[in-house]
Amino acid sequence: MKNIDISSIGEFRLIDMIKNQFADSKDNKNIVAGIGDDSFCFKSGKNNICITKDMLVEDVHFKKDWTNPQEIGRKSIEVNVSDIAAMGNVKPEYAFIGLGLPPKTSEIFIKNLYKGFKKACDKYKMAIAGGNTVRADKTIISVTIVGIGIGRERVIKRNGAGIGDxxxxxxxxxxxxxxxxxxxxxxxxxxxxxxxxxxxxxxxxxxxxxxxxxxxxxxxxxxxxxxxxxxxxxxxxxxxxxxxxxxxxxxxxxxxxxxxxxxxxxxxxxxxxxxxxxxxxxxxxxxxxxxxxxxxxxxxxxxxxxxxxxxxxxxxxxxxxxxxxxxxxxx
CATH class of the missing domain: 3.90.650.10 (PurM-like C-terminal domain)
Structure with a gap:
């Protein structure tokens, strides 16, 4: 089997490859929206629970010369809430924040970054519920948000468009x-x-x-x-x-x-x-x-x-x- 670099297949073919590898997860009747949609959603009792994860990487999604740490923090939350919004009538409830940080990162940068996280979370009445920190060559921010469907409305996925819509x-x-x-x-x-x-x-x-x-x-x-x-x-x-x-x-x-x-x-x-x-x-x-x-x-x-x-x-x-x-x- 030929070993192909991911640069040759691209982001979305990579996602399709992962999705196909775990295709048997479709047999789980509790899954409402699986791998490949904006959020993963499943039924828990009478509720739909939606979970999304997004990452922001320094010099890919932001540059420290262009934006301040509070803006970076707010943006990290907003882009994840956007994935929750893409499932319809869902309320974001909990955020988990993982950070990869160079050892020379200043304490002031971290404090202001968390001010940004908190400001965005307060906007949506969402709790910061945990996370993790590790050493990295550049700043990496990984956010996971858990949302709960409002009422009994269905989750809106990408696959329901009809002819003439x-x-x-x-x-x-x-x-x-x-x-x-x-x-x-x-x-x-x-x-x-x-x-x-x-x-x-x-x-x-x-x-x-x-x-x-x-x-x-x-x-x-x-x-x-x-x-x-x-x-x-x-x-x-x-x-x-x-x-x-x-x-x-x-x-x-x-x-x-x-x-x-x-x-x-x-x-x-x-x-x-x-x-x-x-x-x-x-x-x-x-x-x-x-x-x-x-x-x-x-x-x-x-x-x-x-x-x-x-x-x-x-x-x-x-x-x-x-x-x-x-x-x-x-x-």
Whole structure:
């Protein structure tokens, strides 16, 4: 058997490989959402329990020159709450924090990091319930969050999209990716204007869309969050549901700040499609319920629809476009 580097197979084929290796876990009748969804969910009595884990690694997800320790702490919690939100009407309850730290890490850095953890946890009325610390070459933050389903509502997975469902999103896309692009180009000593500051803040201070998920979840057929970018997220919903999709690129919402800073349509669309860490919701809903969702959450936009093609096709001004993935790859 040929030994292949993971750089040759990529992140999502790696996840599929792991999922296939533990396929027999599907026989467990208590499992509601298994490996590969935004959170692992199982039944415990009358409740759905959802658990998620995410990691932030120095110089991959954050740079200490670009963001302060409180922001890093808050972001570490928010990105995990976003995965809980992606399961629908679930409340995050407990956080477990694992830290890998270089020995020369300052006490002040740690104290401020935990101030950030606590501020974010307090926002969601969530307890920090434990964790672990180890020595590492760079700062590594591993957060596990346990959430409990509210009431008896079902967990919303990625695989329920139906033919004809509309594809909806919350808020705008491309801002966080634009913030990273600016920081790489100019660094921290540049005098940024207010529009650029907004984009950088979207990278350093993301917000999970928990309230929105709780409001609309019972009407949805599938749901995920845009941690890896809009392009990847739409592909996951379509693939997991065994369907295809049409995406109308001119309907993808972008912020006024993104328009001010990046004036070329192509650049804005590339950031909106491939710029990760926006942490917005991406979902499918029957067309008859589209207006109801807009009443519940006015900042929803509809950017496409599900079809039977098993391909995701992109259109701009009515013409199909050839799209090549330009986003970040872990491997």
């Amino acid at each position: 509309l594809i909806g999103v919350t808020n705008t896309f491309g801002d966080a990716g634009a913030g990273v692009a600016l920081l790489y180009k100019y660094g921290t000593k540049h005098k940024y204007n207010k529009y650029e500051h907004f984009l950088i803040s979207k990278q350093n201070n993301p917000k999970a869309r928990l309230k929105e998920a709780q409001k609309i979840s019972k009407h949805l057929t599938s749901l995920t969050d845009a941690s890896d970018g809009l392009y990847i997220s739409v592909d996951l919903l379509a693939k997991d549901s065994g369907k295809g999709a049409e995406i109308y690129m001119d309907k993808i919402p972008v912020s006024s700040s993104l328009k001010k800073v990046f004036r070329e349509d192509k650049k804005r669309l590339d950031l909106a499609l491939f710029g990760a860490e926006d942490y917005e919701l991406i979902f499918t809903v029957p067309s008859l319920k589209a207006k109801l969702l807009k009443k519940l959450v006015p900042h929803i936009s509809y950017i496409g629809k599900i079809d039977s093609s098993k391909k995701v096709k992109y259109f701009y001004d009515g013409k199909e476009q050839k799209i090549k993935y330009l986003g970040y790859k872990h491997f």
